[in-house]
Amino acid sequence: MIDKQVPDAAAAVAGIPDGATVMIGGFGRAGQPVELIDALIASGARELTIVNNNAGNGDTGLAALLAAGQVRRIVCSFPRQSDSWVFDRLYRAGEIELELVPQGNLAERIRAAGAGIGAFFSPTGVGTLLAEGKEEREIDGRRYVLEYPIRADYALISAYRADRWGNLVYRETARNFGPIMATAATTTIVQVDEVVDLGGLDPETVVTPGIFVDRVVAVGERPWLRDGAFVGGVDLEGSPLAASAEEAS
Secondary structure (H helix, E strand, O other): OOOOEOOOHHHHHOOOOOOOEEEEOOEOOEOOOHHHHHHHHHHOOOOEEEEOOEOOEOOEOHHHHHHOOOEEEEEEOEOOOOOOHHHHHHHHOOOOEEEEOOHHHHHHHHHHHHHOOOOEEEOOOOOOHHHOOOOEEEEOOEEEEEEOOOOEEEEEEEOOEEOOOOOEEOOHHHHOOHHHHHHHEEEEEEEEOEEOOOOOOOHHHOOEOHHHOOEEEEOOOOOOEEOOEEOOOEOOOOOEOOOOHHHHO
């Protein structure tokens, strides 16, 4: 009987070694697998390379992993924002390496890894520092730069529901990088709000087939959401955030 469920987040991330490359889903807080990240912190794995859209928010989730000193290098498209003070401090102190990748290239490099594509040409970055040392080619009168896939040893992603086979459905914007990361890692680990019985997912809504998933852990409803709003968050003016659950989950 195929059953990819594990009892808790600690069991889900067990075995991630020092020096591993780990993809972490999420676009800011949306879709960030916070419970899996906390378990990774507790595991003590160090010298990690992290692939993520950004470089952490505030002091929780990915930012907490950086603050714990467990990340040697981060590959991301958006390392600086108003609440990325942990990354900013580490980078200025020379305590973390950064590979900056434009967001479209980041997504396509991850997707290419999952699709078995050896490399591709992209116009993004041509004529900038990001293209230094890379092969360039003119195609139909336009300059392109050669980009290579990004693969990972592990992917930590968040979905809404799963069945025991690992079929996944997502919730609104929480979908973001999860589906492509699931295909680009040797081992894909997923946290979900709940695991439903086989047949409980409409096949038309399954985005990530279970063949790409190795471990699933149910963590329950996210504690930072209450009645459809973020709990404890503030905007740039210091006013409490009030996002809908569909936008925030």
